[in-house]
Amino acid sequence: xxxxxxxxxxxxxxxxxxxxxxxxxxxxxxxxxxxxxxxxxxxxxxxxxxxxxxxxxxxxxxxxxxxxxxxxxxxxxxxxxxxxxxxxxxxxxxxxxxxxxxxxxxxxxxxxxxxxxxxxxxxxxxxxxxxxxxxxxxxxxxxxxxxxxxxxxxxxxxxxxxxxxxxxxxxxxxxxxxxxxxxxxxxxxxxxxxxxxxxxxxxxxxxxxxxxxxxxxxxxxxxxxxxxxxxxxxxxxxxxxxxxxxxxxxxxxxxxxxxxxxxxxxxxxxxxxxxxxxxxxxxxxxxxxxxxxxxxxxxxxxxxxxxxxxxxxxxxxxxxxxxxxxxxxxxxxxxxxxxxxxxxxxxxxxxxxxxxxxxxxxxxxxxxxxxxxxxxxxxxxxxxxxxxxxxxxxxxxxxxxxxxxxxxxxxxxxxxxxxxxxxxxxxxxxxxxxxxxx
Numbered sequence: 001x002x003x004x005x006x007x008x009x010x011x012x013x014x015x016x017x018x019x020x021x022x023x024x025x026x027x028x029x030x031x032x033x034x035x036x037x038x039x040x041x042x043x044x045x046x047x048x049x050x051x052x053x054x055x056x057x058x059x060x061x062x063x064x065x066x067x068x069x070x071x072x073x074x075x076x077x078x079x080x081x082x083x084x085x086x087x088x089x090x091x092x093x094x095x096x097x098x099x100x101x102x103x104x105x106x107x108x109x110x111x112x113x114x115x116x117x118x119x120x121x122x123x124x125x126x127x128x129x130x131x132x133x134x135x136x137x138x139x140x141x142x143x144x145x146x147x148x149x150x151x152x153x154x155x156x157x158x159x160x161x162x163x164x165x166x167x168x169x170x171x172x173x174x175x176x177x178x179x180x181x182x183x184x185x186x187x188x189x190x191x192x193x194x195x196x197x198x199x200x201x202x203x204x205x206x207x208x209x210x211x212x213x214x215x216x217x218x219x220x221x222x223x224x225x226x227x228x229x230x231x232x233x234x235x236x237x238x239x240x241x242x243x244x245x246x247x248x249x250x251x252x253x254x255x256x257x258x259x260x261x262x263x264x265x266x267x268x269x270x271x272x273x274x275x276x277x278x279x280x281x282x283x284x285x286x287x288x289x290x291x292x293x294x295x296x297x298x299x300x301x302x303x304x305x306x307x308x309x310x311x312x313x314x315x316x317x318x319x320x321x322x323x324x325x326x327x328x329x330x331x332x333x334x335x336x337x338x339x340x341x342x343x344x345x346x347x348x349x350x351x352x353x354x355x356x357x358x359x360x361x362x363x364x365x366x367x368x369x370x371x372x373x374x375x376x377x378x379x380x381x382x383x384x385x386x387x388x389x390x391x392x393x394x395x396x397x398x399x400x401x402x403x404x405x406x407x408x409x410x411x412x413x414x415x416x417x418x419x420x421x422x423x424x425x426x427x428x429x430x431x432x433x434x435x436x437x438x
Contacts, residue, residue: 001184002078004029006103008039008066009261010046010158010329011120011151012083017055018162020064022187027065029073036068047328047355050159074110079184081149084292085121088266093273095124104131108138116177122207122267123148124274128171128200139359148200150207154325155261167194171203197350208271212285215264217252219291224234225255226298235433236415255432257299257334257387257413258292260323265292265332296334299432300341304409305429307383312346315406317381319374320388320414321364322356330359334413335387339364342385350377353391379404389414398425 001024006014008030020026030036035045042059044052058064064102067073074080084099100121107117117131132146148171153161165188170181178197181190198206225235235255243250259265268289304311323333330336333356339349343365352371353360361370369423371377374396378384384405386393394416402408408427410417415431422429 001078007083020058027073070106094395145174147172147177148203211267228433260332314382318351321353321360328355383409
């Protein structure tokens with residue numbers, strides 16, 4: 001089978017490269033000619049561990065190519081994976097399907113008979129039917145199939161997630177599509193990775209439900225952590241104790257500065273909007289969105305409190321800007337909320353991130369000073385705030401760090417240090433759900 005992937009973002013590029021890696025012939029299509037030219041040179045548009053290697057290996061093997069021409073990419077494709085953006089309107093909450101529609105219109109003139117159009121993008125339930133109607137109106141005489149194959153990739157470990165999936169979901173109301181997509185994923189299913197074959201709308205629902213549930217777990221543990229702070233309980237012990245229950249599970253139970261990235265924020269908003277359109281409000285998801293927003297502003301207040309209640313004239317070193325470690329993705333990162341608020345209260349911000357500063361410079365206030373290392377931005381700082389859990393932050397020489405700071409205050413929004421270690425190192429240490437040392 002010949003595979004075409006429309007879109008070379010996180011989902012499209014990783015999915016295309018991994019399918020090529022297991023032996024399928026894949027062409028990744030993007031209208032951005034500059035991005036395609038860089039990919040042909042082996043230059044990745046995103047930072048994702050392992051991606052450059054698997055792309056270059058697949059190109060060298062002859063199974064992966066890149067194109068900015070719909071004709072070249074689509075004309076012989078048996079399966080077309082649509083992996084374009086589906087942004088959410090921040091005011092209305094409605095999902096913008098214009099990129100999906102554009103991809104379908106690009107495909108239509110060049111589709112071969114019995115080709116399968118597959119949405120990998122996260123889309124509202126019923127989008128597959130919209131694609132079918134659109135394509136039928138454009139190309140009424142050619143037989144085709146529609147399917148949904150949602151992705152479950154975590155930024156920072158997307159290549160591993162793609163090659164070792166915890167499940168593969170195929171949704172279609174067409175047996176031809178189900179059979180061919182099951183064949184596509186045989187290199188994975190024969191290794192024992194689970195395959196879920198269901199209806200088109202069920203597959204679309206699975207993706208939204210999964211992301212919303214995980215976002216809800218994050219907001220839940222952050223609220224419990226804030227309660228631990230005022231009651232003397234330890235969130236580490238609480239999370240461990242409840243996570244041992246197999247009905248709950250231990251994942252997504254570590255407190256932090258709230259969820260962000262390309263999926264959870266937009267998907268929870270879109271899902272709640274979609275539900276209200278169908279007169280069935282998802283009140284738990286709506287509460288999750290509000291809780292995440294409230295938590296980030298609560299952390300700003302905690303930082304101000306730990307700095308003596310006044311940030312005027314104080315230098316705050318911020319370690320980590322991306323929404324999580326091992327990515328350069330700044331989308332909906334907690335830093336985009338916390339840093340402007342700290343500046344509004346009078347702080348001078350010195351910030352560092354191993355991968356995200358190029359994007360951060362276009363998204364944060366112009367007054368932010370970007371440093372070259374954790375120690376660079378910590379020099380003469382009144383406090384350090386860790387927003388992103390990059391491993392290098394937790395491997396620093398604490399004695400050296402203490403010696404260059406104006407005041408030994410470290411506010412760890414990822415709970416990465418051990419309290420005893422920080423106290424012995426002479427730091428005032430605040431994390432989430434464990435109180436603070438003075």
